[in-house]
Amino acid sequence: MIVRKLRLQRGWSQDQLAEFTGLSVRTIQRIERGQRPSLESSKALASVFEVDISTFIPEDTTMEKTVETPPERAEIKDDERAALTYAKNVKDFYQGIFVLVVLGIVFVAKLGPEPKLLLFFGGMTLLMGVQALFTFEIIRLPFQNMEKRIAEKKLGRKL
Structure with missing residues (x-):
């Protein structure tokens, strides 16, 4: 959902986002439906949207949080x-x-x-x-x- 929100904010289609990131349209669709993106996909999306990679990687609840979450993290209310x-x-x-x-x-x-x-x-x-x-x-x-x-x-x- 975060990917869809960021994509719509920029007015891009799924095809355009796939072209900009080098990912397939099917991969974009799966990520938008909530499937966890791979590290490579997350890096590509983060570079295109100019956000931190942690925006696309869900936090692991078992690890202790030592670094404060950046305020630019895109959360969907x-x-x-x-x-x-x-x-x-x-x-x-x-x-x-x-x-x-x-x-x-x-x-x-x-x-x-x-x-x-x-x-x-x-x-x-x-x-x-x-x-x-x-x-x-x-x-x-x-x-x-x-x-x-x-x-x-x-x-x-x-x-």
Whole structure:
């Protein structure tokens, strides 16, 4: 998540970041999803973002901390994490609409306005409308934050 935050602050795509660091796009995606980066990947990311390498290497809790953490360390707060998740959901929604429109144009151009085809794309449009209500938080159902509530119950504290 820290990599995504830093990348978005600079307005870079995953492809651009991969090119700047010399890493693969797949590696960038895995790191953004929370997988621990290797030392080599951390060095490349630290040099591109001009931050300390410790930003990308999680601290080991078994070692004693002797050096103070630099103030430039990029920590993601809960509200930032929620905002990034919301932004990702909105982006995914717009990508879905784009795919629906492109497929609709291609199929109608190829097959003409067949009733089954129109019914299918009408149903897909209805589903995208419902998805929009959830994505833009117009409708909130009780199970939307279920994972967080279950984790808090298991831990016995707020996250």
